[in-house]
Each structure stands twice: as structure tokens, then as C-alpha cells.
Ligand code: NIG
């Protein structure tokens with residue numbers, strides 16, 4: 001089946017030309033074509049061009065969709081989420097308003113452990129239903145790839161339960177999903193820290209590996225959670241099963257997470273709110289994508305990752321929502337793009353690249369997703385008529401999406 005999208009005011013994100021990620025000054029280049037068309041063949045992008053060059057054969061597609069002067073963008077790619085979780089934690093939201101910090105809440109046994117208690121009581125079916133609802137909301141807001149982490153199980157059975165839910169989502173939803181094993185999110189209530197780290201290494205990782213339930217492995221490498229040494233042991237155990245690392249680093253302190261991540265060939269190091277100049281140098285020349293989560297800084301009233309500095313140093317940056325019940329209960333990537341502009345001083349072009357091609361890279365998917373390129377999967381959205389690309393982050397709460405296509409088919 002061939003679908004033609006015609007009368008596109010501006011086709012956005014059509015300039016990556018086979019690059020798997022954009023770095024430094026390249027990030028301000030957002031390939032655009034005005035008055036454009038886009039042809040989809042089955043699940044993939046076939047070709048695109050200017051309306052004035054649209055030939056008759058292309059115009060006779062099986063289905064013709066009139067963009068009516070809206071723009072077309074590649075779907076957002078969200079490379080860091082925790083959307084498989086039980087219930088919500090708005091009580092802690094109020095505790096924070098009253099003055100408690102995220103760390104204080106965690107120390108008194110709340111936070112992640114609260115979510116783990118709730119998840120323990122929930123059936124796999126209800127957990128799936130709750131997570132699908134969040135994924136659907138994200139799809140309709142323009143997200144076409146989602147990384148989802150475990151990490152609210154904190155014992156072997158419940159971590160496996162979470163990963164099975166993610167596997168079922170991969171099989172049943174049109175959005176592209178990759179899974180990350182985050183047993184090392186917090187220490188499960190019934191264990192001491194060393195016991196729990198051994199459990200992750202000796203029992204959880206081999207079982208997750210045998211059942212092929214995770215593409216990647218993550219550790220919350222930060223003060224009060226897991227040390228650099230523990231992180232290194234866990235990453236080495238994951239590597240034996242082919243799980244590349246994606247690390248929670250430098251959120252609460254300059255934790256050594258970037259260094260241990262890069263040393264273990266991490267695909268991404270995420271958060272980075274407390275990152276310093278020396279970590280930027282550690283990233284240089286590596287294949288690791290620094291990934292900022294500005295929604296978390298906004299929601300927790302924390303510093304923002306130094307994304308401007310990282311780009312000015314010649315490196316790439318990705319952004320993600322971090323959608324989770326504690327530090328940012330939102331998967332709205334358009335708002336993340338606005339925050340990247342407003343709070344981290346990225347240009348709209350840089351922020352959009354950070355939320356598409358570079359975020360696809362941060363989940364190992366940029367060969368097939370993250371830009372408008374012949375042969376890539378046809379994940380894109382059509383906007384309402386809008387005056388310019390800059391309007392997207394500027395109008396920071398206005399919904400702009402008119403129609404969403406994933407794998408070449410419209411999603412309702
Ligand atoms: O990325 N920082 C660690 N993990 C999550 C928060 C999880 C939670 O509070 O439930 C994050 O912000």
C-alpha cells in the first residue's frame with residue numbers, strides 16, 4: 001500500500017542523510033523542504049520532494065492524504081521512560097511543595113520503594129493496561145519510539161513481571177519500544193545493599209538474559225543509590241548477556257556515573273543535572289549520547305543539564321521525558337522540546353534534533369527512526385497549520401498535532 005501525503009507546508013527533519021547522530025554545530029541544521037510531499041510504501045518512507053516536482057505516478061498512490069498546509073515532522077523518540085508503573089504518587093508531590101527533597105522522601109522509604117510496594121500488589125494484566133494507557137497518550141502526542149525501563153519490581157519475580165509487560169507492549173502497540181533492565185533502581189526492602197547487588201548479578205541478570213527480556217541495562221548510579229563500583233560490576237554482568245548500558249548519572253551529585261558509563265560503552269548517560277566540565281571531556285570521542293531530562297529538572301525544581309555547553313563543546317545531545325510517577329509524571333515530548341529551548345537555551349532546531357535523530361541514537365534506533373529519510377520507518381505526524389517551526393516550542397502548551405502515522409498507518 002502506497003500513501004502520499006501532499007500539500008505539506010514544511011517537511012521537517014529531512015536532512016540527516018544517513019548520519020546516526022548529530023553533534024555540535026550540526027545540531028542547528030534541521031533539514032526542511034517547503035511545499036512538500038512524502039510517499040510511504042508499506043511501513044517505510046519511500047521518497048519525498050517538492051510539490052512542484054510531484055510526478056503523476058507518485059500522485060496516484062493508493063491513499064492520498066492532504067496535509068492542508070500543516071507541517072510534517074518525524075515522530076518524537078523518547079529514549080528514557082519508566083511508564084510501566086502502578087498508580088501514582090501525588091502525595092509526595094505535595095510533600096515536595098511543603099519542602100521535602102526527592103532524596104529525603106527516598107530516605108524515609110518513600111519514592112521508588114512506594115511504587116514497588118504498589119506494583120507488587122497489581123496483576124500483570126492491570127499493570128499492562130495502565131502502561132498501555134500512558135503509551136497511547138504519548139503516541140497521540142507525537143511519540144513514535146519509547147524506551148521503557150523496569151525498576152519498580154526490586155525482586156526477581158516483580159522485575160520479570162515488569163519486563164514481560166514491556167515485551168507484551170512491544171508485540172501489541174504500533175509504537176516502537178525498546179526495553180531496559182533497571183533492577184538497580186533502588187535496594188528492594190527485604191535486602192541489604194550488598195545482598196541486593198549480588199541478587200541482581202547472580203539471579204536477575206542471568207534470568208533476564210536467558211528469557212531475552214531486555215535490550216539494555218541501566219543503574220541509578222548516584223549518591224544514596226548505587227556506587228560506581230557496584231555499577232561497574234552490574235554493567236559487566238549485563239555485558240555478558242549483550243545488554244549495552246544506559247545509565248542514570250549525575251542527577252543528585254556528580255556521581256562518577258558518566259565516567260563508568262563511558263568506560264563500559266554506554267549508549268547513553270542520562271539526567272546530568274550535576275554534570276561538570278570534566279564529564280563533558282570524558283564524553284568526547286565516545287559513542288555515548290548525553291541525554292538531558294528537562295521535565296525532571298522542571299518538576300523537581302532542580303538545575304538543568306548543561307546541554308548548551310555540551311553542544312558548544314562540539315558534542316551531541318538528546319532529550320527524553322523520563323515519564324515516571326516520582327520525578328516527572330508526563331510523557332509530553334513537545335513540552336520537553338519547549339523546556340530544552342526555554343531552560344537549556346537550545347535553538348528550536350537543536351531541540352527538535354535532540355528529540356528525534358539524537359534521541360533515536362540514544363536508544364540504538366537511529367538507523368531506522370528519528371528522521372525523514374528514504375528507507376526509514378514511516379513514523380511521523382502532521383501538524384495543524386502553524387506559522388513556523390519556531391512556533392512548536394514557543395506555543396508551549398498548545399496542541400499542534402492533527403494526524404499521527406506510525407509504521408505508515410494512521411493512529412487514532
Ligand atoms: O529517572 N532517578 C531515578 N529514577 C527516576 C525516578 C523514579 C521515581 O521517582 O519513581 C528518574 O527520575
Ligand code: FE
Pocket residue numbers: 080081082248322324
Ligand atoms: Fe529515569
